[in-house]
Amino acid sequence: MGLLQELIFGLVTGSYIAIAAIGFTLIYGIVNMINFAYGEYLTLGAFIGFLAANALPGPLPVAVIAAMIGGGITSIILARGFFTPINQTGPVPMLLTSIGLGIALRNAIRLVGGRSARYIETETSTFRFDAIPEIPVGSVDLLGGFFITSEHIIVIASAVIVFAAVHLLLTRTDVGIAMRAMGDDESLARVRGIDTQLIRDSVWVLAGVLAGLAGVLMAIQTNVSADTGYSHILQILSAAILGGAGSPYGAIIGAYVIGLVLAVSTAFLPSSMTGLSSAMAFVILIAVLLVKPSGIAGSEVREA
Amino acid sequence: MNVRDRLPSGHGDRALIAGVVCILVGALFALTPLRVQLPSAFYVFVEVGILFVIYGMLVLGLDLQYGHTGLVNFGHVVFFAVGAYATAMLSAQDSFAGIALAYPWPLGLVAGVIAAAILGAAVSLTSIRLRGDFLAIVTLATAEIFHSLFVNFEDIFGGNVGILGVPRPIAAVVSDGDTRLAATLLVLGGITLLTLAAVTRLTDAPYGRVLRAIRADELVTRSVGKSTITYKTQSFVYGAALAGLAGGLFALYNGAVAPGFFTIQVTVTVWIGMLLGGAANHRAVLAGLAIIMGLRLISRFALDVTPVSSDVFASMRLIVVGLILVAVIRYRPAGIWGDPQELGVDQ
Amino acid sequence: MSLLAAEGLVKEFGGLRAIDQLSVSIEEGELVGVMGPNGAGKSTFFNCVSGVIPPDDGTVTLEGTDVTSDSPESLAHRGLVRTFQDTRELETMTVRDNVRLAAPDQPGERTLPALLRSSSMREREETVRKRADELIEMFDLDHLADEYSSNLSGGQRKLLELARTLMLDPDVLLLDEPFAGVNPTLTREIADHIRNLNADGMTVVIIEHELETLTELVDRLIVLQQGRLLVEGEPEVVLEDERVIEAYLGGDSK
Known part of the structure; x- marks a missing residue:
């Protein structure tokens, strides 16, 4: 396969990682925690979408909306049950709690949903572009013919819509502006009369909606299993940190960097080692934390 | 913990003596015709017991890092794994896949400890300044990277099969199964007790005072003239080296290593054991680990009498494990035996 | 040669100059007070001198040795020890x-x-x-x-912090608001301790808002304003200085 094809795949991967990473980074910036259970929110969204697609007669968008609503509700319930009560204990206990919650959720999903992968039936059209020269360099074709499916287009278009919606939310609505203020300086926000708990709850709902969407897009694109979200959590986290933890715009850039690196490393690695491409995301993560811990646009995470 | 004010440490010395005795008795079984017979219902206890003493070294090292120094290492399994793989690859006679160099096993064990320590030094040199939750992420990511290296580089690490044909020094001299299990438990348990003695001495000494001061307030500790980076690095490397030792011993007991033995579950188990028992208290973390591994034992028995598949049962056990972690942090942040004021969680 | 000297120190935070071309020198055996309105750069001055925050520009010398940007631990080894404004036990x-x-x-x-x-x-x-x-x-x-x-109570914390620094037997002691939140009895007690330490040859620099106690205690006062040295000299003279009166009364209008 040519590099151009891998880039398409990278763009698709980057798109759903970006949607999830926005939610993840908003939680980091406003609740001040790394939510390691976030991958499970994606899985839940994917399963809700799968069930909705099978149970409801409606078209695919109905399943997508069901996943988003389900994700938002799940997120706020889990936050109220597990994270809000320990908000004051600091980042490490909250991270550990999310790790514990993640293990419990993942296995609960496995218990209910079983181990096998499920597929959401969609009608797919494929658009082929074969007439492009390959320009081989070694074993890799620099261009080459490629195809793009309607699913790819749905994922990328959804991401673009999400970016626009989140941008409008953060810049044009009171809640969004309050979110940004809180991300910058929580005590200052409180002094200004912002109801910080309300904003935190809104962020949980928003993050859950985004997770539900990302999850169901993954499900449409590939499949649903108990590990759907967990297998992406480190990529989401890498994207968020790469973009500067707490910055939604940075997270978008970070996500596409991760997506493209994964795709390109798949192209260049020998086929027996494609499993390594996911490790590449972590290598990038570590490299970023070492070289510029504040990411592309974000705050310092080192201690004095 | 005013016991620390008395310098000669009671617990540490008792652990030292008990450790030496255990190893000697274990050696007695191994090297003389002396035999034991275990009731067959006992096997499972001994097997879990062996795993417990190996994980005991992990939890003691982790507690040195987190409980005493405040370093959040959530990739502890990687040091365990690196120690195990280094030992296995150097000492394996011949393996189905991967490297098998057939050197004498003591050399392999030493190499395992050194390899884990070097990785620990590399991680701490690069990341020790990161804020707690980010250090957790870097260590966790390191563990994931190594896991995928082990799986993907079949020619070196044997892929999913791992490294086979690792010598089993105790099995080599004791042919009788019961005696072999007993001797293994005694020798490994003795080594864990020696580890306990060593870390107790370290933390009872002024050395431990510096570590706890770093956990409390690093800047203050620096401003009274302590080079905190040096101490943090040492604490991290010692914890990693102990995990490497545990890994090497595991390889030499198990006779094989494979990625399946070194999943994030290991990290989670020792973390929960430490938090449940009470961080910064060596005996408490071992007790906490015993509780969590006891749960594993119970679930093994329960599995025999309940009509569900082992998959279902594994999921249920992990749900419980995850919720225990959540509950401990929320309702008992200092663990069962930890001191809330010493851990700064009494507000 | 001064025991401790800062020369042209500059430290910016996000474009704001917390200290700006600040030069101060402390002689051996002196007992010096540092005062100034909020935001005058007093704590930043301590932070730069004690190695907590490296200055953007300028030099710090201790006994003639350049110690600019040395770590707090190495400065402690050289005999310079500090306390913190918000007591850090x-x-x-x-x-x-x-x-x-x-x-x-x-x-x-x-x-x-x-x-x-x-x-x-x-x-x-x-x-x-x-x-x-x-x-x-x-x-x-x-x-x-x-x-x-x-x-411990707030006052007891101040005492503990003092005890902790004395354990190092420092040559230069930097005290950041040792009387803040301390009751009058304890204030006198702490002041006495400081006076005794100084009489035994320890060089002491104190940041303090509590002007009465400070002026009674010190040999020399340094007044900072907006990161610069405003006035320095004997306490009685400094307190009469018009610029100082203006800086304190004028407050925010400056």
Whole structure:
């Protein structure tokens, strides 16, 4: 396969990682925690979408909306049950709690949903572009013919819509502006009369909606299993940190960097080692934390 | 913990003596015709017991890092794994896949400890300044990277099969199964007790005072003239080296290593054991680990009498494990035996 | 040659100059007060001098040696020790351990002597214990020696912090608001301790808002404003200075 094809795949991967990473980074910036259970929110969204697609007669968008609503509700319930009560204990206990919650959720999903992968039936059209020269360099074709499916287009278009919606939310609505203020300086926000708990709850709902969407897009694109979200959590986290933890715009850039690196490393690695491409995301993560811990646009995470 | 004010440490010395005795008795079984017979219902206890003493070294090292120094290492399994793989690859006679160099096993064990320590030094040199939750992420990511290296580089690490044909020094001299299990438990348990003695001495000494001061307030500790980076690095490397030792011993007991033995579950188990028992208290973390591994034992028995598949049962056990972690942090942040004021969680 | 000298120190935070071309020198054996309105750069000055924050520009010399941007730990070894404005106790440690920690040259702080419980470690620990108990008693904390320092009152924390720094036997002591939140009795007590230390030859620099206590105590006052040196000199003279009166009364209008 040519590099151009891998880039398409990278763009698709980057798109759903970006949607999830926005939610993840908003939680980091406003609740001040790394939510390691976030991958499970994606899985839940994917399963809700799968069930909705099978149970409801409606078209695919109905399943997508069901996943988003389900994700938002799940997120706020889990936050109220597990994270809000320990908000004051600091980042490490909250991270550990999310790790514990993640293990419990993942296995609960496995218990209910079983181990096998499920597929959401969609009608797919494929658009082929074969007439492009390959320009081989070694074993890799620099261009080459490629195809793009309607699913790819749905994922990328959804991401673009999400970016626009989140941008409008953060810049044009009171809640969004309050979110940004809180991300910058929580005590200052409180002094200004912002109801910080309300904003935190809104962020949980928003993050859950985004997770539900990302999850169901993954499900449409590939499949649903108990590990759907967990297998992406480190990529989401890498994207968020790469973009500067707490910055939604940075997270978008970070996500596409991760997506493209994964795709390109798949192209260049020998086929027996494609499993390594996911490790590449972590290598990038570590490299970023070492070289510029504040990411592309974000705050310092080192201690004095 | 005013016991620390008395310098000669009671617990540490008792652990030292008990450790030496255990190893000697274990050696007695191994090297003389002396035999034991275990009731067959006992096997499972001994097997879990062996795993417990190996994980005991992990939890003691982790507690040195987190409980005493405040370093959040959530990739502890990687040091365990690196120690195990280094030992296995150097000492394996011949393996189905991967490297098998057939050197004498003591050399392999030493190499395992050194390899884990070097990785620990590399991680701490690069990341020790990161804020707690980010250090957790870097260590966790390191563990994931190594896991995928082990799986993907079949020619070196044997892929999913791992490294086979690792010598089993105790099995080599004791042919009788019961005696072999007993001797293994005694020798490994003795080594864990020696580890306990060593870390107790370290933390009872002024050395431990510096570590706890770093956990409390690093800047203050620096401003009274302590080079905190040096101490943090040492604490991290010692914890990693102990995990490497545990890994090497595991390889030499198990006779094989494979990625399946070194999943994030290991990290989670020792973390929960430490938090449940009470961080910064060596005996408490071992007790906490015993509780969590006891749960594993119970679930093994329960599995025999309940009509569900082992998959279902594994999921249920992990749900419980995850919720225990959540509950401990929320309702008992200092663990069962930890001191809330010493851990700064009494507000 | 001054014992401690800052030359042209500059430190910016997000474009704002917290200190701006600040030059100050402290002679051996002096007892100096640093005052100034909020945001004048007093704590930043301490932070730059004590190695907590490296200055953007300028030099710091201690006994003629350039120590600019040296780490806090190496400055402590050179005999310069500080306290913090918001008392920073090691809250999860006992009062006694707080003080003992600060003792220099402890063999037991190295791995091997600690593991082997060497005689050098035990001997040193014995002298550390004696010295720590002396200091704890001197500051009337002996009844609290085994308490966690999180249980101490604000004033007791100030005393503990002082005891902890004295464990290092410093040549230069930088005290950041030692009287803040302390009741009048304890204030007098702390002032007496400081005076005694100075009489024994220790050089002391104090940041303080409590002007009455400060002016009674010190030989020389340094007034900072907007990160610059405004006036320095004998307390009586400085307090009469019009610029100082204006800076304090004018407050925010500046």
